[in-house]
Amino acid sequence: MKTIEKIIKTKTLYGIITILIIWHVFHITVESNVIPSPYETVRRFIVLFPNTLSMHLLASLGRIMLAIGISIILGVPLGLWIGMNKKADSIISPVIYILYPLPKIAFLPIFMILLGIGNTAKVTLIVTIIIFQILIGVRDGVKEIPRELYYSAVSLGVSGAGIYRHLIMPAVLPRLFSALRLSLGISISTLFFAENFATTYGIGYYIMNAWTMVDYLDMFAGILSLSLLGLLLLRSLDMAERKICPWMFLK
Amino acid sequence: MIQIKDLSYSYDSDIALRNINLHIEKNTTCAIIGPSGCGKTTLLYLLAGFIDYTEGEIYIKNEKVKGSRKETGIILQDYSLLPWKTVWHNVALGLKIRGISKDKIEKEVDDILHELDIHELKTKYPAQLSGGQKQRVTIARTLIIKPDLLLLDEFTSALDAMTKENIQNLILNIYSKKPVTIVFVTHSIEEAVFLGQKIVIMEKAKIKKIIDNPYFGDVEIRSKIDYYNICLEVRRWLREGKTYENN
Numbered sequence: 001m002k003t004i005e006k007i008i009k010t011k012t013l014y015g016i017i018t019i020l021i022i023w024h025v026f027h028i029t030v031e032s033n034v035i036p037s038p039y040e041t042v043r044r045f046i047v048l049f050p051n052t053l054s055m056h057l058l059a060s061l062g063r064i065m066l067a068i069g070i071s072i073i074l075g076v077p078l079g080l081w082i083g084m085n086k087k088a089d090s091i092i093s094p095v096i097y098i099l100y101p102l103p104k105i106a107f108l109p110i111f112m113i114l115l116g117i118g119n120t121a122k123v124t125l126i127v128t129i130i131i132f133q134i135l136i137g138v139r140d141g142v143k144e145i146p147r148e149l150y151y152s153a154v155s156l157g158v159s160g161a162g163i164y165r166h167l168i169m170p171a172v173l174p175r176l177f178s179a180l181r182l183s184l185g186i187s188i189s190t191l192f193f194a195e196n197f198a199t200t201y202g203i204g205y206y207i208m209n210a211w212t213m214v215d216y217l218d219m220f221a222g223i224l225s226l227s228l229l230g231l232l233l234l235r236s237l238d239m240a241e242r243k244i245c246p247w248m249f250l251k
Numbered sequence: 252m253i254q255i256k257d258l259s260y261s262y263d264s265d266i267a268l269r270n271i272n273l274h275i276e277k278n279t280t281c282a283i284i285g286p287s288g289c290g291k292t293t294l295l296y297l298l299a300g301f302i303d304y305t306e307g308e309i310y311i312k313n314e315k316v317k318g319s320r321k322e323t324g325i326i327l328q329d330y331s332l333l334p335w336k337t338v339w340h341n342v343a344l345g346l347k348i349r350g351i352s353k354d355k356i357e358k359e360v361d362d363i364l365h366e367l368d369i370h371e372l373k374t375k376y377p378a379q380l381s382g383g384q385k386q387r388v389t390i391a392r393t394l395i396i397k398p399d400l401l402l403l404d405e406f407t408s409a410l411d412a413m414t415k416e417n418i419q420n421l422i423l424n425i426y427s428k429k430p431v432t433i434v435f436v437t438h439s440i441e442e443a444v445f446l447g448q449k450i451v452i453m454e455k456a457k458i459k460k461i462i463d464n465p466y467f468g469d470v471e472i473r474s475k476i477d478y479y480n481i482c483l484e485v486r487r488w489l490r491e492g493k494t495y496e497n498n
Contacts, residue, residue, distance in 0.1 A: 152331030156345040170335035247335045247376045
């Protein structure tokens with residue numbers, strides 16, 4: 001376990017160093033305050049984090065978690081249902097395929113009119129985007145279960161809720177984690193857009209506000225905190241997957 | 252033990268079984284052999300209750316088969332162990348489902364893992380096992396529910412020659428210690444003759460010939476000439492089918 005952690009840590013470190021070098025090269029080449037140096041940005045980040053950035057990050061994190069939570073609660077059962085039931089699949093999947101590629105972000109104004117300008121509209125927007133990833137991932141996970149595996153479980157006497165517990169849920173979990181990883185990136189970028197409207201809290205708001213005030217150092221400190229939040233969430237998801245799906249990480 | 256009467260089965264327009272009649276006595280073994288697509292796996296799946304029949308009747312212990320029976324143990328070709336459960340949990344599953352107490356499960360699982368010589372694998376996942384080890388775990392998992400009928404679907408076809416013989420010996424050994432009714436589908440003539448008291452030769456959805464095998468039960472039979480004589484007889488019946496097909 002320690003070796004695995006070491007490799008992950010080293011890989012993360014490698015990623016950070018590479019990005020810092022590229023960033024620094026841009027900073028030197030452009031020679032403008034539009035791209036501040038990584039060093040200055042990190043210093044500003046440290047100063048801003050305790051009282052300012054942390055508040056904005058928490059607001060954004062709350063919205064992301066809520067949206068992902070709602071998407072799981074709605075998307076997983078629906079995905080299981082259409083994965084298990086051919087008729088449901090033939091009725092629901094065509095509708096999903098039409099709705100999935102729509103640019104839901106264009107509906108933000110409508111959500112704001114219907115649901116108010118608060119968090120509900122923002123969270124709803126993210127849910128309408130990521131629920132499809134989760135739903136389709138889960139549905140495909142169910143469909144991929146080999147028939148023989150189903151037969152073998154049934155032959156041992158597994159039935160009803162046991163089929164979900166011992167067969168379907170474990171088979172679908174790795175797919176769900178992949179869908180969550182994709183959803184996380186999409187949620188962050190969607191939120192960034194949504195937080196430009198009718199809010200004074202959230203890291204998206206903070207970055208765009210710094211931009212309009214032409215404070216590029218603050219803006220970069222905000223971007224840095226957003227990427228660190230993304231990294232933290234993705235790593236947490238990886239750790240959770242290792243814990244919950246150990247059979248996927250066998251040597 | 253098993254009575255099959257006028258059983259027919261079709262997949263849409265493809266006839267898989269036509270008018271099958273077969274009687275298998277309690278605590279005997281029966282091999283079903285035939286070319287691919289002759290309907291032998293369909294017959295086994297019908298016995299297992301995996302698929303529902305519409306024409307004819309199947310009785311197991313005088314009861315009409317409707318869905319899967321709790322006392323029927325099934326071993327499939329590709330082992331079908333649940334990849335997310337360790338060996339121990341795969342073997343314990345059948346008992347857990349039956350609501351047996353934790354202490355009893357622990358004892359019984361440990362006993363059967365020792366008996367099949369796979370106790371040291373108990374914390375491993377199926378992906379970490381060799382083909383032979385996986386098949387042993389599958390056998391343990393099936394035997395632990397104390398079935399009165401064992402159905403095996405090409406259970407050694409994915410194994411190398413030596414492991415195949417080991418697993419066949421293991422099945423014979425298990426049978427000798429505690430006889431149960433065994434019905435197995437196989438592609439291998441040698442396997443059919445080694446493990447089958449009754450050898451059912453199928454062709455094109457029908458039973459073509461049933462051969463009684465008087466040498467069943469002899470572990471050393473593979474080194475005896477009688478074994479090869481029966482193998483030849485089975486081969487001849489199968490080959491005749493092929494010639495028939497080509498014409």
